[in-house]
Amino acid sequence: MTDFSLSSGSPTRLGAHHDGAGVNFAVFSENADKVELCLFSSDGTREVARIALPERTGPVWHGHIEGLPVGTLYGYRAHGQYAPEHGHRFNPNKLLMDPYTREMHGSFVTHPATLGYDGASSAADLSFDARESAPFVPKSVVSDPALFDGLRAGQHRPSDRDLIYEAHPKGLTKVHPKVPEEVQGTYDGLASDTMLDHLTKLGVQAIELLPIQAFVDDKFLVERGLRNYWGYNSIGFFTPEPRYFGPDGMMGFRRMVDRFHAAGIEVILDVVYNHTAEGDQRGPTLCFRGLDNASYYRLSAGQPRYYVNDTGCGNTLNVAHPYVLRMVMDSLRFWVECMGVDGFRFDLATTLGREDHGFDPKGGFFDALRQDPVLAGVRMIAEPWDIGPGGYRLGQYPHEFAEWNDSYRDTVRRYWRGDAHSAQELGARLLGSADLFDRAGRRSTASVNFIASHDGFTLADTTRYARRHNEANTENNRDGHHSNYSDNCGVEGETDEPAIQAKRDRRQRNMLATMFVSQGTPMLLAGDEFGNSQAGNNNAYCQDNEIGWVNWDKADAELQRFVQKLSAFRQAHPALRQSRFLHAAIRPRDGHPDVRWTDFKGEALEWRDPGLANLCVTLRCSAEAPGYAPDDDVVFVVFNRSDEDDVVILPDPPEGQGWQRGIDTSGLACAPMQGTAEVAAQSVSAFVLTPQEVPQ
Numbered sequence: 001m002t003d004f005s006l007s008s009g010s011p012t013r014l015g016a017h018h019d020g021a022g023v024n025f026a027v028f029s030e031n032a033d034k035v036e037l038c039l040f041s042s043d044g045t046r047e048v049a050r051i052a053l054p055e056r057t058g059p060v061w062h063g064h065i066e067g068l069p070v071g072t073l074y075g076y077r078a079h080g081q082y083a084p085e086h087g088h089r090f091n092p093n094k095l096l097m098d099p100y101t102r103e104m105h106g107s108f109v110t111h112p113a114t115l116g117y118d119g120a121s122s123a124a125d126l127s128f129d130a131r132e133s134a135p136f137v138p139k140s141v142v143s144d145p146a147l148f149d150g151l152r153a154g155q156h157r158p159s160d161r162d163l164i165y166e167a168h169p170k171g172l173t174k175v176h177p178k179v180p181e182e183v184q185g186t187y188d189g190l191a192s193d194t195m196l197d198h199l200t201k202l203g204v205q206a207i208e209l210l211p212i213q214a215f216v217d218d219k220f221l222v223e224r225g226l227r228n229y230w231g232y233n234s235i236g237f238f239t240p241e242p243r244y245f246g247p248d249g250m251m252g253f254r255r256m257v258d259r260f261h262a263a264g265i266e267v268i269l270d271v272v273y274n275h276t277a278e279g280d281q282r283g284p285t286l287c288f289r290g291l292d293n294a295s296y297y298r299l300s301a302g303q304p305r306y307y308v309n310d311t312g313c314g315n316t317l318n319v320a321h322p323y324v325l326r327m328v329m330d331s332l333r334f335w336v337e338c339m340g341v342d343g344f345r346f347d348l349a350t351t352l353g354r355e356d357h358g359f360d361p362k363g364g365f366f367d368a369l370r371q372d373p374v375l376a377g378v379r380m381i382a383e384p385w386d387i388g389p390g391g392y393r394l395g396q397y398p399h400e401f402a403e404w405n406d407s408y409r410d411t412v413r414r415y416w417r418g419d420a421h422s423a424q425e426l427g428a429r430l431l432g433s434a435d436l437f438d439r440a441g442r443r444s445t446a447s448v449n450f451i452a453s454h455d456g457f458t459l460a461d462t463t464r465y466a467r468r469h470n471e472a473n474t475e476n477n478r479d480g481h482h483s484n485y486s487d488n489c490g491v492e493g494e495t496d497e498p499a500i501q502a503k504r505d506r507r508q509r510n511m512l513a514t515m516f517v518s519q520g521t522p523m524l525l526a527g528d529e530f531g532n533s534q535a536g537n538n539n540a541y542c543q544d545n546e547i548g549w550v551n552w553d554k555a556d557a558e559l560q561r562f563v564q565k566l567s568a569f570r571q572a573h574p575a576l577r578q579s580r581f582l583h584a585a586i587r588p589r590d591g592h593p594d595v596r597w598t599d600f601k602g603e604a605l606e607w608r609d610p611g612l613a614n615l616c617v618t619l620r621c622s623a624e625a626p627g628y629a630p631d632d633d634v635v636f637v638v639f640n641r642s643d644e645d646d647v648v649i650l651p652d653p654p655e656g657q658g659w660q661r662g663i664d665t666s667g668l669a670c671a672p673m674q675g676t677a678e679v680a681a682q683s684v685s686a687f688v689l690t691p692q693e694v695p696q
Contacts, residue, residue, distance in 0.1 A: 009064030015100030087304030101140035186246035203567035280314035310388030343379025395436030432519035447520035469536030480539030585623035658692030
C-alpha cells in the first residue's frame with residue numbers, strides 16, 4: 001500500500017467511483033462491526049491488500065484511496081455477528097461482491113466454500129465455515145466513468161401504438177442462420193441488421209428482454225448439468241450479464257440500445273428486484289447476505305434464521321428498508337441514464353409493493369418511483385402477482401403501471417379451445433379488461449394482452465400439446481403450469497396429418513388475430529409469429545439449448561406474413577388501439593354507440609346464453625374522446641367459433657361507403673361487399689368502411 005494514500009472519502013454515492021485522483025468506496029451495512037476492502041491482482045487470483053474502510057457515516061462505510069486506477073479488482077469482507085438465529089450471518093472468510101459494481105471480473109463457481117456454514121444437516125446453517133471463498137467468486141471492477149457517459153433514454157412514443165416483443169437475449173439469435181456467427185446469442189446479435197429488419201417488418205415498437213442483470217446458475221441446476229437460462233436469479237443489479245457479451249464486451253449492450261433506438265424500437269428490461277441468487281438459509285454467501293443479512297432480506301417474524309419466501313425462490317428482498325429501496329432506485333436510474341433503456345417489466349412486482357401490513361399500492365416503492373424525476377417518465381410494467389399471501393393483484397397497481405394480463409391469455413385460449421361460458425369473458429377482454437383496469441383514470445393500454453410468454457407454452461404448443469412435457473428439466477415433469485388451456489387438436493405433439501395441421505394453423509391465426517383487434521397493449525412472444533415450438537416444455541427456464549432457443553430454420557413464413565399484416569392493420573385503425581375504455585356510450589358526432597355487440601343476424605347479442613360461441617362487435621372511437629382525436633374509424637369484427645361456415649349481416653354503412661374485409665384467418669379474399677358476408681368456420685374476420693360506388 002506504499003503507492004496509495006487513504007482518506008475518509010464520501011458516503012453520499014454508493015459503490016466504487018473513480019474521480020481522476022483515485023477511487024471513493026462506499027458500501028451500506030447497518031449491522032457490521034467492520035468492513036474491509038480487498039484489492040486483487042489484475043488477473044483476480046491474488047489478494048494484494050486488505051484495508052479496513054476508515055469511516056462510518058450512519059450505515060455507510062467509506063474511504064478514498066488516492067492513486068488507485070480504473071480497472072482495479074476488489075471485493076469486501078464484512079465482520080460482525082454470526083448468529084443466524086438472530087438474523088446475522090457475517091463471515092469475513094467470504095469475499096463479497098459490491099452491490100453497486102458495474103462490471104465483474106471472472107464468474108461464480110458452485111463450490112462449498114461459498115457457503116457461510118459447514119455441513120449438510122438440517123441445522124448446518126447454524127455452523128460457521130472458515131474456508132476462503134475468493135477463488136470461487138468474481139471480483140468487482142472499478143469502472144471507467146467514460147463507459148457510462150453520453151447516453152440518454154430513447155423517446156417514449158404514445159403507448160396506444162405499441163407492439164411489445166418479448167425475447168430472450170441469447171435464445172432469439174443463437175441459431176439464426178442470417179445473424180453473423182460471432183454475434184449469435186449476444187447483445188450485438190439482438191440488434192443486428194437481420195433482427196432489426198425482422199422486427200420493423202413486424203411493426204415492433206418495444207423489445208422486452210428477459211433478465212440481463214448479472215445472475216447466477218443455481219447449484220441444483222449445475223449439479224444436473226443444466227443452467228439458469230431465463231436469468232431470474234439476479235446478483236448484480238448494476239451489471240450487464242457477461243454471458244451475452246460479444247467481441248466488444250459491455251459496449252455491445254450500449255451499441256444494441258443505440259441501434260434499437262435508431263430503428264424506432266424501445267428497450268424494456270425484465271428486472272428482478274424481488275429476490276437474489278443467494279437463496280434461503282442453505283444458499284451461498286456472495287454479496288447481500290454477507291454484508292447485512294438482516295437489512296437486505298425479509299426474515300420470518302420470530303424466527304429470523306429463516307427467510308420470508310413470497311417469491312418461491314428462497315428469499316425476499318426487503319425493499320421496505322430505505323437503503324435497499326435506495327439500491328433499487330439507483331439501479332433503475334443507472335439503466336435509464338447510463339445505459340439508455342426506456343422502461344422496465346418488474347418480475348413478481350407484488351413483492352416490491354409489500355409493506356409490513358401487506359401489499360400497498362401507495363407503499364414506499366411506488367411512492368419513490370412516482371416522485372423520481374428520472375423514473376417518473378419511463379415505461380413501467382408489472383407482473384402483478386407473487387406467491388405470498390394475497391399476492392395476486394391484477395388491476396390494482398398505480399396508474400403509471402401497465403400490467404401483464406394473464407386473464408386475457410387464459411380467456412383467449414379457453415375461447416378458441418371451445419370452453420363453455422368463455423365467450424362472455426372474451427367480451428370483457430376484447431375491450432381492454434375494463435372490469436379490471438377502468439378506475440382512477442387508468443387507460444385501456446394498462447392491460448398488456450398476451451397469448452403466450454416465456455413462462456408457459458408457446459403459441460404453437462398450445463395447439464400441439466394437451467399436457468406439459470418437461471422431462472428435460474429433470475424434475476419428473478412436476479414443474480411448470482398445470483392449467484395451460486391448451487388443445488392438441490387430435491394428436492399429442494408433432495404430426496404429418498394434414499387436417500390436424502390445418503386446424504392448428506387456423507387456431508394460431510385466430511388467437512393472434514384476436515390479440516391484434518383487442519383494446520390494450522399487445523405483447524408477442526418471440527417466435528410465435530412463425531410457429532416456434534419448445535417441444536411441449538412449458539417451463540424452459542433451464543433449457544439453454546435447442547428447446548429454449550428460437551428455431552428459425554422451421555419458421556412458418558406464411559404465418560409470419562400474416563402477423564405482419566395483422567400488425568399493419570392494427571396500426572392503420574385507431575379504433576383498435578384506443579386509450580379510453582369503450583362502454584357503449586353514444587357518440588355526439590353521429591349518434592352511434594362506441595361499441596355494439598350483435599349476433600350474425602345483426603340483432604342484440606344474448607349474453608346469457610351459456611352456449612354462446614359466435615359474436616360480432618362494431619368498434620368506433622370512444623364517445624369520450626376529445627375533439628382533436630381521430631373519430632371516423634370503424635371496424636366490424638366477427639368471431640365464428642363454430643365448425644360451420646355462416647353468413648353475417650353487415651351493419652348498414654354510411655352513404656357512399658361499404659364494407660371491405662381487411663383480415664380473415666381462413667384466407668377468404670379481402671374484397672368489398674354489400675349487405676352480407678361469408679364467414680368461414682373457426683375464423684376471425686375484420687371489416688372496415690371504405691368509399692364504394694352504390695350499385696345502380
